[in-house]
Amino acid sequence: MQTTPEPHLANGSNLITTFHLAQKAPLILKRQSSSVETVASSPVRGIENYGVVEQLLFSCLQSGDDKSALLCTEQLAARFGMTDERIIGLRGMYEEAVAENPTRLEECLQTYDLALSENPVNLPVLKRRIALLRSLSRPVDAISSLINLLDAVPTDAEAWCELADLYHSQGMSSQAAFCLEEALLIVPNSWNIHAFLGEILYSGACASETTDCSQLLEVSIHHFSRSIELCTDYLRGFYGLVSVGPLIFYLDWC
Known part of the structure; x- marks a missing residue:
């Protein structure tokens, strides 16, 4: 992946x-x-x-x-x-x-399917297959494959993050946030995952038309702050705080 x-x-x-x-x-x-x-x-x-x-x-x-x-x-x-x-x-x-064309990539996919038919929990092949599905612009199939992988290995933090990224690319922010929360249960001190979750919550708050917008922003601030606490020079966390600050100030003012 x-x-x-x-x-x-x-x-x-x-x-x-x-x-x-x-x-x-x-x-x-x-x-x-x-x-x-x-x-x-x-x-x-x-x-x-x-x-x-x-x-x-x-x-x-x-x-x-x-x-x-x-x-x-x-x-x-x-x-x-x-x-x-x-x-x-x-x-x-x-x-x-x-591979020189999509046909060759499809042949690679068939090779992976054959290997998985012999060993359904071949993790290196499962991950290559998911990466290939993404490159072939088949996110729904990639999501399905990732779910199957996580059913077999629920402690794979990298797979949870990949699934979160796929969900986010499809506009499914709540599912993406859930995946990142699962990843943080496995690697709680991963500052980049905290920042990614902050971004997901922030984008979800911006798109939300309900009253939980402020709550989402507050939680996103928590994760951005935690990412900076864990890595003091992590600019992505600082940029997140800079983005959230004016919006939550505006909501409080209103």
Whole structure:
């Protein structure tokens, strides 16, 4: 999911780091190939090394180096097997990235459906399928799939946030707020989720024609303030407070 499902570029420095890592792909992959015997004698170190290859796969996909990305998936598959749940998801991510048209994306979706028919709780594939449904502009199907995922794994905070984002995109603010409240039960100190919930409540208050508008704004202020308390330089929380302040002052004045 783009819950968040895989690593996102949060700022310019991360973008630079991603491209620098992708530029080193041939050297890293060459070293990885030459260290197979060492990995066999040291399983723990081997897992660490392949964790680097997985991160390298993400960087190569983000930078458009499809050739190196394919080599990454091949090395991971050779180590863990093509039937490994995570490998199926990573391979699917690569296939999505190189798909040239919607038909190819639909074929990726069929591959995910086949994998899920064999293992309905394959979480990496479930999340890739949901991300693909979003990219294919099928939010209703993505919502349905996320609900099924959360029925199986109700403690996945990232999935709750993704569902909230989908609900919000469909104008369903109350459902989105509920999802974020569930996420905060799992990660109560996540300042970005507090700010997101504040935004949902604020937008719901602006669209509300009932008398609970002031109450929604008060709760949104609480969450914006909490996000700043948890991260003192979190500008999104400050912007939220700046947005809510004039409106609640206006309502009190009226």
